[in-house]
Amino acid sequence: MKKNKATAALLWTAGVVLLWEGVAFFLANILHDKMANAKLPYLHSIIYTIAANFSEISNAALITVSKAATGFALGAAAGIMLAVIMSISKTAEKIAFPYLIISQMIPVLGLAPIIFNLVRNMDLSRIIIAAYLTFFPVAANMLGGLKSVEPEKRELMYSYAAKKRSVYIKLMLPFSLPYLMTGLKIAAPLSITASILVDMLGSKGGIGVKLLYSLYGGEKDIFWASVLVCAAIGMLSCFIIILAEKILIPWKKTSSGGEE
Amino acid sequence: MNNTPEITIKNVSMVYNDKGRDVTALSNVSLEIQKGEFISLLGPSGCGKTTLLRIIADLLQPTSGTVEVCGKSPREVRLEKKYGIVFQSPVLYDWRTVRKNICLPLELMKIDKAEQNNRVDALLEMIGLEKFQNHYPNQLSGGMQQRVGIARALAIQPEILLMDEPFSALDEFTREKLNEDLLRIWRKTNKTVIFVTHSIAESVFLSDRVCVLSPHPGRLSAVVDIDLPRPRTKEMRESPEFFNLVTKIRNSFEGV
Structure with missing residues (x-):
């Protein structure tokens, strides 16, 4: 099964690369499109650009990612805490939940300049927006997990006269962990997007700045290199969470029926 | 049977309100259970057998009537951790290995580590799952999972074992095997067992007395003494007495 999966992944990657190179070739050499290099340059030439400008691009990416990661961690922590509070107290849930929903209706594109105007600090804005986008999926999924605990599992704790603290530590939190990971998987690429977005508001460093300047400055190769790096970072962030999930949730790994 | 009973159930009734309509789940049930007895509560769905068990376990409050266990209320007995409960589904915690699942109540009771390990080792041997102690529940068959559930219930060394249709989701072969295992464990530990089931054969094979409950409304319609000798054997299932x-x-x- 594992071998099959690896083969599939390899074929899939090869397919994407071939398709990309094929379309780029089609644009440049068959349609003789003068804009071919801007519309879709060859993948290998983009990778060459990344390699040639590696320190410049990676420095920019690092600025964006480190702030995204900080915001992600803060947003996730706040999301988990609020979910736990809402699961303990019905009143807290009733008060907080409408605000949660409304907060998701404010377009982040509009919120980002407001935050920037308030704090007047690029790094802090990145962190706040990344945290803001992380917070909701984490809180909503975690709360969903806490509320899905089967009544029998709680009754078992009740029959042992377990204290609330023990019930949370030994039942509620471990039960909700897979739900939390789902929330984190959604939130991780979002936090990166948030950080890139704030870059574009007029930051000095960051991969979003590279994107914006190269787009208007006509440096098409740098632009495409930045796009590819952004995509790679987003995917990487998701893979890191999946890896963490595999380590933190070992009981999900093997689900083959046992033998008597 | 002449000594004071361990559990006294007196005129217990349970009325639910279901969409404005009163439903009588249990009507005026009285029963005395001796220490060390194996009692079955037998009946079809809706006869209130599980309700009665849950009232004894302090998972439900009766509408009227009283339950006394050694002169105490079910709540006091629960707080003293003298009940071992085995649910219909095994109710194992997926994130804990077999060993950790059995250990759970001992951790909650803050029993010292060495004693925890001793008890869990003994229980693993009793249920024959030593080799599976580091497996997760989803790696076990239904029968094995239920054995872990029984071991966990026994871990706190309860006075009373309450079992709510523990084998009803299992196939007949596994079920008969677990019936024999249960009797073997019961003989070793000598607990009072209250066993809810809807299988007549199962109740006869296991019990000292079978309490027959009838539905609509749930009431105790007969108590039948099972005078088959112990230890019970597979062959007894085919005897004319059975x-x-x-x-x-x-x-x-x-x-019905």
Whole structure:
């Protein structure tokens, strides 16, 4: 099964690369499109650009990612805490939940300049927006997990006269962990997007700045290199969470029926 | 049977309110259970057998009537951690290995580590799952999972074992095997067992007495003494005495 999966992944990657190179070739050499290099340059030439400008691009990416990661961690922590509070107290849930929903209706594109105007600090804005986008999926999924605990599992704790603290530590939190990971998987690429977005508001460093300047400055190769790096970072962030999930949730790994 | 009973159930009734309509789940049930007895609560769905068990376990409050366990209320007995409960589904915690699942109540009771390990080792041996102690529940068959559930219930060394249709989701072969295992464990530990089931044969094979409950409203319609000798063996299931008891119980149902 594992071998099959690896083969599939390899074929899939090869397919994407071939398709990309094929379309780029089609644009440049068959349609003789003068804009071919801007519309879709060859993948290998983009990778060459990344390699040639590696320190410049990676420095920019690092600025964006480190702030995204900080915001992600803060947003996730706040999301988990609020979910736990809402699961303990019905009143807290009733008060907080409408605000949660409304907060998701404010377009982040509009919120980002407001935050920037308030704090007047690029790094802090990145962190706040990344945290803001992380917070909701984490809180909503975690709360969903806490509320899905089967009544029998709680009754078992009740029959042992377990204290609330023990019930949370030994039942509620471990039960909700897979739900939390789902929330984190959604939130991780979002936090990166948030950080890139704030870059574009007029930051000095960051991969979003590279994107914006190269787009208007006509440096098409740098632009495409930045796009590819952004995509790679987003995917990487998701893979890191999946890896963490595999380590933190070992009981999900093997689900083959046992033998008597 | 002449000493004071361990559990006294007196005129217990349970009325639910279901969409404005009163439903009587249990009507005026009285029963005395001796220490060390194996009692079955037998009946079809809706006869209130599980309700009665849950009232004894302090998972439900009766509408009227009282339950006393050694002169105490079910709540006091629960807080003293003298009940071991085995649910219909095994209710294992997926994130804990077999060993950790059995250990859970001992951790909650803050029993010291060495004693925890001793008890868990003994229980793993008793249920024959030493080799699976580091497996997760989803790696076990249904029968193995339920054995872990029984071991966990026994871990706190309860006075009373309450079992709510523990084998009803299992196939007949596994079920009969676990019936024998349960009797073997019971003989070793000598707990009072209250066992809820809807299988007549199972109740006859296991019990000292079978309490027959009938539905609509749930009430105790007969108590049948099972005088088959112990230890019970597989062969007894085919004896004429066994069949006579099964028939007698079947005929004692009312209004099914």
